[in-house]
Amino acid sequence: MNVRQKQGQKTKQKIIEAAIALFHERGFNNVTVDEIVAVTNTSKGAFYNHFTSKHEVFAEQFKQIDQFYVEHLVPQLDADQPVMERLTLFLELQMTYLQNKIGWDVTRTIYEQELSTERSSYFLDPDRPLYDILFSLCQEGIEKSEFKEGYRAHNIVTVLIHGMRGVLYNWSLNRGRTSLVDEQRMVFRALLDGLKTGD
Template sequence: MNLRQQKALQTKRKISKVALELFNKKGFSNVTVDEIIEKTGTSKGAFYNHFKSKHDIFLEKFKEIDNFYVDELLPKLDPQESAKEKLKKFFFMQMIYIEKDLGWDVIRTIYENELNTERESFFLIPDRPLYQILYSLCVDGQKKGEFREDLTPEQMVTIFTRMIRGILYDWSINKGEFSLKGEQEALFDVVIRGLMK
């Protein structure tokens, strides 16, 4: 990456960070693109060079999160481990990342935005990398004879994603007052055990 590209990436990250802080503080609908530009000391051209609209800031955040799962978490899973252990490890690392690197404010703001019924929620895009990771782990579990076969891998992914959204929503409305790392262990273990043969 050359110097110009590095500077562009820094500008994009700055706009995204400040916008998320403003959305959290004032509410998504109450923040304008002009306000984001003013607070970041950038130009309208710079904003629209990186984002089509303020909605795209959330889309970029989701892509960043999914890329983290693919680039950072997936390689840490041992191919020799059982599917159950891989899922437990993945969920554990996922919740640590969300709790420490994103925080409940960002998650709450994302959830508020995703409840907007005027456009499709990123949560419902079926080919998200997160869903592909979970799907492959469920297929692996069935191939190895660990997971029950009366559910399809797609149904298992739906169960897991609803569980993830549930714990994150609850964590958000509780203002991050409980540890995701600790809470997920008991909850996810119960769900995973329910899928075992």
């Protein structure tokens, strides 16, 4: 990385940090791009050279979310446990993390952005790590006959993703006034009960 690129990355990082701090402080919608470039002593030109939109600054911390799942949540899952137990634990840990570390405003902003923008969507990216995590768990679950007959791993993942979306959308809609962890528990208890083999 040469001098020029290094300078660019420094500016980009400076903007990210200032923006995230401001968003956290006063909420995404109450922070303007003009303000971000003002406090960082940069310019619109610099900002839009590094990001395609104000929303995209979020993508930075968003990518860290899946990273966190892979690095800190998956290792907590005990491979000796049934897949169902592991799924339940994963969902519990995931939602706890989102509720306590990420917060509803960031979640809301991401959910809003994904709907509004024509640009590339992270939710629709099939290579998203979250999908791999769920897929391999579901695959294993099917092999061990923990799921009802007739389900393909892909279908179960779809169902689970729908559940997550519903729970997270609703939590965002309620501006964090509901308990994400409690609602998640209620929804996925029913969902997983409906998916598992009746014995």
